[in-house]
Amino acid sequence: MTETVDKTEWQVGDAEERRVILSAEDITVRFGTQTVLDGLDLDVYAGEVLGFIGPSGSGKSVLLRTVLGLNRKQGGTISLFGQNIEELDEDERTAIDMAMGVLFQHGALFSSLNVLENIQVPMREYLDLPKKLMNELAMLKIEMVGLPPEAAWKFPDELSGGMVKRAALARALSLDPAIVFLDEPTSGLDPIGAADFDELVRQLSDTLGLTVYMVTHDLDSLFSVCDRIAVLGDKKVRVAGTIEDMLVCEDPWVQSYFNGKRARQIKR
Ligand SMILES: Nc1ncnc2c1ncn2[C@@H]1O[C@H](COP(=O)(O)OP(=O)(O)O)[C@@H](O)[C@H]1O
Ligand SMILES: [Mg+2]
Incomplete structure (x- = not known):
């Protein structure tokens, strides 16, 4: 088999280099008449822990499945390890699949x-x-x-x-793998169990140079383990950045999402 993905090249110690390991561009996904994602953009950098949040039913799992090629999309481009997943032959696809780990919801x-x-x-x-x-x-x-x-x-x-x-x-x-996708991995755990799991994820990312894409609704884990956070709302990624970026983000949707109880949590 042709080795098309050199995993070690992507297993980097930190995200400083800002190399894009996953890029989702202008993604549209519909089920029948329901549009779940509409022109969504997201970049994930090699070595980072990205926390992906958004309301229940907003399409977090759908995006994940789309990235993994398990969901049809009506528009847009997904690139993994710098390669457009639609332009891969079978061997190249297998090499990419082998460089990714998944924990489904x-x-x-x-x-x-x-x-x-x-x-x-x-x-x-x-x-x-x-x-x-x-x-x-x-x-x-x-x-x-x-x-x-x-x-x-x-x-x-x-x-x-x-x-x-x-x-x-x-x-x-x-x-x-060079990247793992975790879909709400701590749901159903008590807060201490969840915090321990988050800590483990952080350690693994640091020691293995692992990129982590973690869907979560646990805001606590965002502060302790995530380098960046992406917020899904109204069919798009409204903002992707640090917690500080969230707080100064002027997008009305993001502001209202972080309002009230959540805002108090996020302001520490
Ligand atoms: N295979 C499918 N067929 C039809 N609708 C789907 C399918 N998968 C997800 N949906 C719908 O897409 C929306 C987003 O779902 P999902 O991504 O699971 O939300 P969440 O953000 O909670 O992970 C929901 O309205 C869900 O019912
Ligand atoms: Mg989900």
Whole structure:
């Protein structure tokens, strides 16, 4: 297979370089007569943790699925690792898929597989590795996400909510991606569990040079872990920038979104 994505080139220590790893340009997505996204633009920089927020039902998951090529779009261009995803042949597409990890919003673990086997699912799909090596690699991921080694042999229904999320993150990291997409990874966790998970995400981004695209409605995590925040509202990204940028943003939609209780939270 032609290696079209050199992942290591994108696994950078910080986002200072401002290299665009993901670009969504003028994206329009409709379902029947419902327009969910309309001329949406967004750039994500290599090495950053981007928090993606917006009201429930505004299209956050739809955008994610569109970026991953799982959703039809009616207009616009998605580029990953500098390549327009519509201009890829099958091998190039596979190389890009292998450089990305995903934790879907309702993406549970396979209940009939233990944690180790769950983490190995992407390895089995894309790689041809001896079992012993796959086991070693999966154990490494388990350690990386802060699970105890014995968690490897547990089945999903034997794990706490927080452990399930960590195991799912380990599966998303299975192929050493350059970018991971996390769709509301801390929903359903208690605040301490959520804060621990956010902290882990930050650490992984720093140590692995991993780019993180995290859909969240947890405003607390935005301050502690995100380099930048993008706000989806009224079918577009209204603003993408630091928390300080949010506070001075004059877009009326953004102002009203951060008003009231949320505004108090965001002003600390
Ligand atoms: N496959 C689909 N078919 C029809 N409508 C969809 C589909 N997927 C999402 N939608 C609609 O798109 C809108 C945005 O959904 P979603 O992206 O899941 O919101 P959220 O921001 O909460 O993640 C919702 O109105 C949803 O009903
Ligand atoms: Mg969603």
